[in-house]
Amino acid sequence: MRRPVGAGRSGKIMGKIMSRSDVDVVVVGAGFAGMYLLKRLRDAGFSHRVLEAGDDVGGTWYWNRYPGARCDISTTDYQFTWDPELHEQWTWSEKHAAQPEILRYAQFVAKKHDLYSGIDFEVRVDRAEWNDATHKWSIHTSTGETITCRHYVMATGCLSVPKEPDINGTDRFRGDVYVTGRWPHEGVDFTGKKVAVIGTGSSAIQSIPLIAEQASELVVFQRTPNYSIPAFNGPAPQYRVERLKADRAAYEAEARLSPTGVPITMPTVSALSVPRETAFEMLEVAWKKGELLEPGLVFMDAGTNRAANDVVAEFMRTKIREVVKDPVTAEILSPRKHPYGTKRPCMDTNYFQTYNLPHVRLVDLNSSPIRTITESGIEFGDESHDFDAIVYATGFDAMTGAIVSVDITGKDGVTLKKKWEHGPHNYLGLTTVGFPNLYMITGPGSPSVLSNMMVSIEQHVDWITDTIIDMRDKGFETIEPTPAAEESWRVHCTDCADITLFQETDSWYMGANVPGKPRVLFPYIGGVGRYRRICDEVRTRDYLGFVLEGSGKRQVNDGPIREIQPDVEMVLDMMATLGLPPIESMSPTDARAFSEASSAMRPTGPNVGEIVDGVLPGAGGDLNYRLYRPATTGPHPVVVYYHGGGWVFGSHVSDDPLCRAMCSMADVIIISVDYRHAPEDRFPAAADDGFAALKWVADNIESLGGVPGQIAVAGWSAGGNIAAVTAQTARDAGGPALRGQLLLTPVTDGSRQHPSHQQNASGYILTKSLMEWFWNHYADPSDRTNPKASPLLAKDLGNLPPAMIVTCQYDPLRDEGDAYADALRAAGVPVQHLKARGHIHTSITMVDALPSGVGPRQKMAAALKGFFA
Numbered sequence: 001m002r003r004p005v006g007a008g009r010s011g012k013i014m015g016k017i018m019s020r021s022d023v024d025v026v027v028v029g030a031g032f033a034g035m036y037l038l039k040r041l042r043d044a045g046f047s048h049r050v051l052e053a054g055d056d057v058g059g060t061w062y063w064n065r066y067p068g069a070r071c072d073i074s075t076t077d078y079q080f081t082w083d084p085e086l087h088e089q090w091t092w093s094e095k096h097a098a099q100p101e102i103l104r105y106a107q108f109v110a111k112k113h114d115l116y117s118g119i120d121f122e123v124r125v126d127r128a129e130w131n132d133a134t135h136k137w138s139i140h141t142s143t144g145e146t147i148t149c150r151h152y153v154m155a156t157g158c159l160s161v162p163k164e165p166d167i168n169g170t171d172r173f174r175g176d177v178y179v180t181g182r183w184p185h186e187g188v189d190f191t192g193k194k195v196a197v198i199g200t201g202s203s204a205i206q207s208i209p210l211i212a213e214q215a216s217e218l219v220v221f222q223r224t225p226n227y228s229i230p231a232f233n234g235p236a237p238q239y240r241v242e243r244l245k246a247d248r249a250a251y252e253a254e255a256r257l258s259p260t261g262v263p264i265t266m267p268t269v270s271a272l273s274v275p276r277e278t279a280f281e282m283l284e285v286a287w288k289k290g291e292l293l294e295p296g297l298v299f300m301d302a303g304t305n306r307a308a309n310d311v312v313a314e315f316m317r318t319k320i321r322e323v324v325k326d327p328v329t330a331e332i333l334s335p336r337k338h339p340y341g342t343k344r345p346c347m348d349t350n351y352f353q354t355y356n357l358p359h360v361r362l363v364d365l366n367s368s369p370i371r372t373i374t375e376s377g378i379e380f381g382d383e384s385h386d387f388d389a390i391v392y393a394t395g396f397d398a399m400t401g402a403i404v405s406v407d408i409t410g411k412d413g414v415t416l417k418k419k420w421e422h423g424p425h426n427y428l429g430l431t432t433v434g435f436p437n438l439y440m441i442t443g444p445g446s447p448s449v450l451s452n453m454m455v456s457i458e459q460h461v462d463w464i465t466d467t468i469i470d471m472r473d474k475g476f477e478t479i480e481p482t483p484a485a486e487e488s489w490r491v492h493c494t495d496c497a498d499i500t501l502f503q504e505t506d507s508w509y510m511g512a513n514v515p516g517k518p519r520v521l522f523p524y525i526g527g528v529g530r531y532r533r534i535c536d537e538v539r540t541r542d543y544l545g546f547v548l549e550g551s552g553k554r555q556v557n558d559g560p561i562r563e564i565q566p567d568v569e570m571v572l573d574m575m576a577t578l579g580l581p582p583i584e585s586m587s588p589t590d591a592r593a594f595s596e597a598s599s600a601m602r603p604t605g606p607n608v609g610e611i612v613d614g615v616l617p618g619a620g621g622d623l624n625y626r627l628y629r630p631a632t633t634g635p636h637p638v639v640v641y642y643h644g645g646g647w648v649f650g651s652h653v654s655d656d657p658l659c660r661a662m663c664s665m666a667d668v669i670i671i672s673v674d675y676r677h678a679p680e681d682r683f684p685a686a687a688d689d690g691f692a693a694l695k696w697v698a699d700n701i702e703s704l705g706g707v708p709g710q711i712a713v714a715g716w717s718a719g720g721n722i723a724a725v726t727a728q729t730a731r732d733a734g735g736p737a738l739r740g741q742l743l744l745t746p747v748t749d750g751s752r753q754h755p756s757h758q759q760n761a762s763g764y765i766l767t768k769s770l771m772e773w774f775w776n777h778y779a780d781p782s783d784r785t786n787p788k789a790s791p792l793l794a795k796d797l798g799n800l801p802p803a804m805i806v807t808c809q810y811d812p813l814r815d816e817g818d819a820y821a822d823a824l825r826a827a828g829v830p831v832q833h834l835k836a837r838g839h840i841h842t843s844i845t846m847v848d849a850l851p852s853g854v855g856p857r858q859k860m861a862a863a864l865k866g867f868f869a
């Protein structure tokens with residue numbers, strides 16, 4: 001199917017003749033994004049021009065015509081949802097549609113909705129400038145035309161500019177040269193030819209088996225081996241088809257709020273919690289589905305924990321060894337350096353099998369690098385080989401290549417290329433400071449290439465169109481993000497990237513494939529659903545982070561959009577779905593049982609050298625303790641640790657993962673001591689036990705394996721309260737002399753009058769009402785002003801040991817911890833104060849469950865070491 005003759009020349013919109021040189025909106029690109037935009041703009045009555053460099057619609061599916069090009073997302077999911085009739089009118093022939101079929105689909109949609117008449121084909125945009133006086137963009141095209149417009153949308157795709165092959169002598173070769181991303185429309189016949197393929201990414205892995213079917217000789221030049229799973233192509237997955245039939249709307253809604261834009265079941269099992277054999281059985285089930293995302297979704301920690309990821313990676317290597325007969329070739333094809341999923345895994349049909357063919361050879365560029373391309377072939381290692389054709393499957397200048405290939409000049413004459421020299425700074429991946437009314441579809445900073453593109457494209461098109469409709473309705477001419485919002489988006493994107501393994505790998509996701517490109521994770525990895533919620537929230541909060549101007553009006557609603565750590569938010573979201581009863585509605589006995597049951601489900605934490613359980617004399621009877629000894633040779637400094645639990649629940653073992661982590665990271669003995677709990681034993685029982693335990697440990701330090709005099713206290717929450725109180729008691733009692741106190745989100749003030757008690761009253765696990773419940777069980781109101789209950793209220797805070805105090809942004813206790821740090825400092829005590837951004841009361845204790853807690857724990861461990869230095 002070809003586009004109708006005479007397309008792209010319509011000058012009518014909603015019955016009015018529109019000027020073609022001055023329009024409301026210019027869109028660059030007529031791929032799926034440009035097509036849907038055109039439909040929405042037309043329906044909304046905006047005058048528009050859609051400019052496309054190719055001679056047909058389809059975007060990526062127009063350009064990428066190499067043999068074997070297919071979509072790696074199932075056809076049940078990779079299709080438009082905005083026209084429900086399409087589901088009846090179009091039937092896909094297989095699960096992973098091939099390029100010609102997807103292009104036919106694009107053409108079918110374009111014809112059905114008369115999109116051809118709204119597109120100017122074979123027109124390239126060379127330059128675009130913002131005019132701050134007229135509040136319009138001037139768009140200069142390859143045909144010599146200049147179009148002015150209010151809004152300018154780059155719908156240019158993420159993988160549309162092939163990377164220049166950075167190989168010596170590429171211009172010299174006199175044979176046939178092909179680039180997978182710019183494949184000849186008429187196809188290529190390799191029959192009887194000697195062919196070289198350079199690269200082993202998705203494009204190569206899809207095309208190599210088909211090129212091998214024709215070529216008389218095929219040599220594949222591989223720099224980095226890739227993970228690839230078989231597509232097992234055939235009919236669409238039955239379970240998806242059935243769900244769609246039963247309730248398409250629900251399926252689509254789930255996709256839009258899912259992490260990837262495809263309905264999935266989120267994993268809950270750690271790869272490290274099951275035996276290797278079981279893990280492989282689970283992976284086998286996922287592998288057999290032939291769906292790209294499935295193997296990465298078997299385990300909850302494959303994307304965040306290298307050891308967990310290695311389980312998946314080894315499974316994939318096993319699969320390669322099962323297929324490839326020559327063990328040396330199998331090993332060269334086996335990825336070992338990069339974690340699974342940190343480069344986009346590939347989907348293939350007979351890729352690894354191809355290396356069993358006698359006329360196919362794999363060259364490992366790590367041992368035999370290409371020296372140069374010559375007139376007749378390639379010189380590599382100590383060989384020289386003639387070829388009839390060279391295929392460059394060397395990838396793309398991804399995400400930003402197409403955007404900055406147009407010379408876009410914003411306010412104050414700054415070009416986008418210049419602005420993005422050190423990273424593609426943007427707000428929501430949609431807009432960027434200094435470039436009003438410029439929008440990107442699936443740009444850097446949006447889920448884009450880490451999602452089902454169709455879902456992301458539709459969401460972006462809807463957000464942009466709805467925004468400019470809103471602006472028209474309210475009389476605004478311009479919209480531009482604020483620098484603060486852009487910076488907060490950068491921080492949020494970095495927070496998301498930091499908890500994954502992506503940054504370990506040199507990939508095109510990281511810009512690492514193009515020399516000179518800044519090294520950042522270009523796509524947003526926080527997930528499609530979270531991203532959609534954020535974009536929606538921006539609008540419902542009056543365009544949070546944007547300045548809107550027009551008709552003498554100016555609206556600024558500045559502020560950060562997401563400060564909470566992404567993994568913490570995930571835990572909160574997950575807990576919200578569980579509908580658990582509030583702890584304060586339980587009896588202390590039930591609360592203790594609930595706390596123990598929750599602890600049983602968490603990761604255990606790192607191994608330590610030795611764990612010894614014992615009993616020590618408390619102030620009112622024996623107390624249990626657990627000693628964690630490092631694996632290194634002792635003696636070691638000793639930290640007496642007090643657990644959290646609001647003085648009501650918890651025990652010497654309840655903070656086990658945190659104690660293990662502190663022991664191994666700080667190389668100190670941790671002695672976690674129990675204390676009597678309320679309401680059976682109210683104030684000051686816990687405080688008295690805390691001091692008694694310290695004294696016993698100090699007296700027995702040598703026999704415990706410690707260094708005499710090298711002792712400190714630490715505690716979390718109510719345990720932080722006991723640690724702070726114990727430090728004051730030890731000072732007043734003339735010993736034991738402490739080297740330091742580590743207080744993690746401590747309770748310091750029973751008055752609870754600080755703003756954080758209101759600001760973070762609910763929604764962050766420790767609530768204001770739970771804190772009241774704890775205090776009511778622990779101490780009478782008259783006792784709460786006693787410094788043994790509220791160490792902040794002590795008259796003298798001088799001569800206390802150096803402190804490390806950690807407070808968390810979304811903790812009701814934040815301000816009382818901050819106040820204690822300030823007060824100690826004012827009294828001359830050396831204080832390290834870590835204000836953990838985006839954390840909640842509990843998150844830093846969640847070892848191996850929340851990767852964002854690693855940084856704060858490293859600082860806590862460094863502080864412990866520092867106490868004894």
Ligand code: N01
Nearest residue numbers: 070071072166199200201202203204223224344393394395
């Ligand atoms: O590109 P790539 P691609 N010398 O960048 C190698 C999507 N896509 O076109 O890894 C030697 O992945 C490079 O080696 P290294 C999909 O998102 C989707 O294959 O840099 N080798 C690598 O092996 C995909 O991820 C489908 O060490 C050189 C290869 O070339 C994205 O497009 C199908 C080299 C490039 O791999 C890009 O895939 C196809 C040099 N100088 C593509 N320079 C679907 O299924 C580069 N390489 C939907």
